[in-house]
Amino acid sequence: MQVPAPFEYQRVSSVGEAVGLLDSLGDTARLVAGGHSLIPMMKLRLANFEYLIDINELHGELGYVVTEPGRMRIGAMTRHRELLESAELAAAFPVFGDAESVIADPAVRNRGTLGGSLCQADPSEDLSAVCTTLDASCVIRGREGERVVSMEDFHRGPYETAVGDAEMLTEVRFPIRPNGSSAFEKVERRAGDWAVVSAGAAVWLDGDGAVADARVGLAAVGPNTAGIPGIGEELRGKAPTEELFARAGDLAAEACDPVTDRRGSAEYKRHLAKELTVRALRRSVARIGASGAGTPGAVQGTGGEGA
Amino acid sequence: MQVTMTVNGEEISREIEGRLLLVHFLRDHLALTGTHWGCDTSNCGTCVVQMDGEPVKSCTVLAAMAGGHDITTVEGLEQGGELDAVQRGFMECHGLQCGFCTPGMLMTSRALLDGNPAPSEPQIREALSGQICRCTGYATIVRSVQWAAAEESGSRTTASQGESAGAPEPPAPDAPASEPAAASAGGAS
Numbered sequence: 001m002q003v004p005a006p007f008e009y010q011r012v013s014s015v016g017e018a019v020g021l022l023d024s025l026g027d028t029a030r031l032v033a034g035g036h037s038l039i040p041m042m043k044l045r046l047a048n049f050e051y052l053i054d055i056n057e058l059h060g061e062l063g064y065v066v067t068e069p070g071r072m073r074i075g076a077m078t079r080h081r082e083l084l085e086s087a088e089l090a091a092a093f094p095v096f097g098d099a100e101s102v103i104a105d106p107a108v109r110n111r112g113t114l115g116g117s118l119c120q121a122d123p124s125e126d127l128s129a130v131c132t133t134l135d136a137s138c139v140i141r142g143r144e145g146e147r148v149v150s151m152e153d154f155h156r157g158p159y160e161t162a163v164g165d166a167e168m169l170t171e172v173r174f175p176i177r178p179n180g181s182s183a184f185e186k187v188e189r190r191a192g193d194w195a196v197v198s199a200g201a202a203v204w205l206d207g208d209g210a211v212a213d214a215r216v217g218l219a220a221v222g223p224n225t226a227g228i229p230g231i232g233e234e235l236r237g238k239a240p241t242e243e244l245f246a247r248a249g250d251l252a253a254e255a256c257d258p259v260t261d262r263r264g265s266a267e268y269k270r271h272l273a274k275e276l277t278v279r280a281l282r283r284s285v286a287r288i289g290a291s292g293a294g295t296p297g298a299v300q301g302t303g304g305e306g307a
Numbered sequence: 308m309q310v311t312m313t314v315n316g317e318e319i320s321r322e323i324e325g326r327l328l329l330v331h332f333l334r335d336h337l338a339l340t341g342t343h344w345g346c347d348t349s350n351c352g353t354c355v356v357q358m359d360g361e362p363v364k365s366c367t368v369l370a371a372m373a374g375g376h377d378i379t380t381v382e383g384l385e386q387g388g389e390l391d392a393v394q395r396g397f398m399e400c401h402g403l404q405c406g407f408c409t410p411g412m413l414m415t416s417r418a419l420l421d422g423n424p425a426p427s428e429p430q431i432r433e434a435l436s437g438q439i440c441r442c443t444g445y446a447t448i449v450r451s452v453q454w455a456a457a458e459e460s461g462s463r464t465t466a467s468q469g470e471s472a473g474a475p476e477p478p479a480p481d482a483p484a485s486e487p488a489a490a491s492a493g494g495a496s
Binding site for chain 1: 349352355362371438
């Protein structure tokens with residue numbers, strides 16, 4: 001029987017109360033949201049805390065998807081199910097729906113949250129790859145107020161984030177740029193499992209149908225989900241062709257740093273990083289055409305059907 | 308610590324340890340052993356109960372976290388001596404063999420039908436995708452849920468099924484719920 005080590009359970013009903021409690025308890029305390037990553041680790045005694053602070057009552061305060069001019073804001077307590085069901089989110093960033101439909105299962109998605117996923121900082125976590133792909137920034141609140149950090153700065157290594165002992169992640173912000181789309185590809189051993197490798201991609205086209213910008217985020221091939229800036233540099237200004245996607249795939253394979261484990265060999269994961277990058281880019285570009293946002297000519301020569 | 312929650316319509320208060328998991332609270336403190344304790348890793352789904360009408364895996368929810376919420380277990384399905392339609396469906400369509408996964412299957416199916424009274428087969432399979440039947444009796448389980456849906460669509464007009472307060476009655480707002488998954492699966496072509 002797996003049972004966590006003893007701890008003191010506390011429940012808070014506002015962000016201010018949570019931060020105040022964290023401030024007084026220091027690193028002996030940990031926030032729990034959905035708990036579907038943290039509680040299993042506590043059951044295995046891989047994570048032990050003197051105090052567990054339950055923030056589920058903050059769902060009213062921090063559970064939202066809000067679209068503003070030029071950006072979307074998502075509250076840290078927004079649950080997987082809500083992310084999957086949000087029509088606003090699906091329209092702006094299809095990569096979210098792709099990823100959410102293959103994260104765990106419906107019962108787990110009823111509990112797990114965006115903020116909890118990012119704060120767990122598991123290198124295989126799909127939403128972290130999504131946020132990296134979309135160039136998200138994280139709003140962190142402490143006693144002194146708020147600060148905003150990029151995804152690159154948010155994750156500091158496996159299970160480590162920029163969130164201090166007396167701080168909490170409250171919101172994730174996503175820039176909305178015109179004429180773009182996104183997609184997510186994942187290979188897992190069985191339905192609902194952690195990724196062997198997963199890849200998110202986002203592409204924006206210019207008026208001539210050339211790539212204005214492109215981003216790729218990979219999970220499970222390094223100490224953190226990895227953005228690969230070289231891909232954007234390689235693709236910008238060029239027509240989105242199969243050859244270009246293949247070059248991006250090569251860059252992804254070169255840039256990633258997978259390890260051999262029971263989910264697969266490093267070589268296999270490198271192969272997946274390449275192939276999933278190609279597929280996610282191809283699907284992103286096809287979606288720009290499908291939505292009517294892009295220049296029709298832009299999707300020609302991208303592999304066409306079944307993308 | 309003291310925890311108070313509603314279990315199958317009855318308010319219950321107990322002194323517990325903060326680390327107690329909901330599945331053990333139900334089984335060991337309330338003697339509601341209908342909820343099974345399986346993989347202990349939130350994979351198999353036999354421990355699923357409804358929390359405010361939504362299926363959750365009770366091996367990965369602390370009893371303390373359920374405080375103030377409405378919990379429905381498989382024991383709460385039967386109303387006034389009459390089995391719920393999903394229970395009857397599992398009987399009619401041979402939806403169980405060894406029966407170990409059945410409580411989770413029933414609670415998940417009940418929640419599905421509360422939100423979507425006429426689910427398609429893919430929707431049923433998606434809803435049950437977090438449940439493992441090691442007898443591999445999935446075909447008959449899906450058929451059982453379909454039987455319950457058909458049964459309820461015939462008798463639904465009476466609205467006498469006094470479901471516990473948490474479950475929202477009108478299905479209309481939930482209708483788009485399952486759409487994104489379906490749309491993203493097929494929409495990319």
